[in-house]
Amino acid sequence: MIPEATVARLPVYLRALTALADRGIRTCSSEELATAAGVNSAKLRKDLSYLGSYGTRGVGYDVDYLRYQIAREIGVTQDWPVVIVGIGNLGHALANYSGFRSRGFRVVALLDADRSRHQEVVAGVAVRPFDDLEAIVHEHAVAIGVIATPAAAAQDVADRMVACGITSILNFAPAVLAVPDGVDVRKVDLSIELQILAYHEQRKAQVGQAAASVDGVDGLDGLDGAAGVGSGQLDGATIGVDK
């Protein structure tokens, strides 16, 4: 129903609205909200129009009301239980991350295959054996799992998650996961982000060099609009399994 690109921006709007509300602002125009969210106002209005007509012409949007509507549409008015698997460097950071709870997610369990970690308590939650996964998923009706294990273990963990009934996975391991239809996978991949930056960085350097060697000394004048403009942030799909 709602385009995927719009769904990806709704959380940004939600955050911007929360920031406005925190500053005591009760009403805002599409222009203001768009600036706060880092998009242009036409796109913002079109995105919001998919949810319904929650604005008032000539006035703008009621911050709290719009916030609630977006939150409801995304589904973060309720609390989502989440399990994190792989409590190493990254898993610890995630477990300690306060942004989870404040945005509608609750870490109900931390799981790790390494026995020596089972004594530990991170952010008030005990680290438990990976084999407890099924019991926990059933007990708390967990639908969302986070994978922070090494890449080699990621597919196994995903398979186990799916077998337990988890239908949404956030994967931090640099591995391509195969999952059945109906299971969503999103990946967060630091190295890929850096490599994309490196690519553009290299191009800037090349253009600079070429301009310098053509113009003579200082090829930096005409570059402002030429380098790194207009490129969006979009990643390849990793959802479902392709046939």
Next chain:
Amino acid sequence: MIPEATVARLPVYLRALTALADRGIRTCSSEELATAAGVNSAKLRKDLSYLGSYGTRGVGYDVDYLRYQIAREIGVTQDWPVVIVGIGNLGHALANYSGFRSRGFRVVALLDADRSRHQEVVAGVAVRPFDDLEAIVHEHAVAIGVIATPAAAAQDVADRMVACGITSILNFAPAVLAVPDGVDVRKVDLSIELQILAYHEQRKAQVGQAAASVDGVDGLDGLDGAAGVGSGQLDGATIGVDK
């Protein structure tokens, strides 16, 4: 020159090729590589065609040769110096992450505004005062900066980075950064990823409910293809500043 969507997938291909090489495979078809990378083979071939004709018809691609060509195109045959600012929970994990060095990036400095952290050494790199940023950037010719501070500090840190000459920023803070033209910003936002999953999760639940109430008892049979299919992973642009 190369479409942005393709640039974002090249690192995935690179990783898949490395995995194949590690398994001793010297040659692969577009079909095999596409499967390993989680995309379809037509897209893979088109992506690779932007780099040149590095395959052999009837045979496929030489794994090592293609790997080198992609690495060269991305710019990871050279080493990129990187600074990380904000050595808290997440900053520690990033500093300890070995995937950096193995993929063409070298952490040359860890910076934090908090004095009490300046004694610390993480993964062999000392945590230094944030004010050392300029000296470090100049000394090591740093072009890429990583922000792992709280959201409130992110814009300040970005401004300082840009002032020092950094032209690529990877931002982990949940904040919209405004930067001048010519500076690339990519964001990694955990909460947004989770919220996108929550949205789809909620929709699955709604469809399940509707089907159950219409079909009578068990509405789960016909759902396989209906829920969470074909949705890609793409995020709103955060590059450059919009006017």
Next chain:
DNA sequence: AGGAGCTTGTGAACGCGAGAACAAAATCTC
């Protein structure tokens, strides 16, 4: 050497998202 069998590289069609532009609706002014 020549044909059969693969596999790549690309032209063309299609669908989706971005952005501009405008009409509809609310408030404000007098």
Next chain:
DNA sequence: GAGATTTTGTTCTCGCGTTCACAAGCTCCT
């Protein structure tokens, strides 16, 4: 209360990315 002003919601167009389908080209076998 009527017109001016502001701001939303929507239509339309353009461009990009994905996918299909096939011709071009390489190898192997006979």
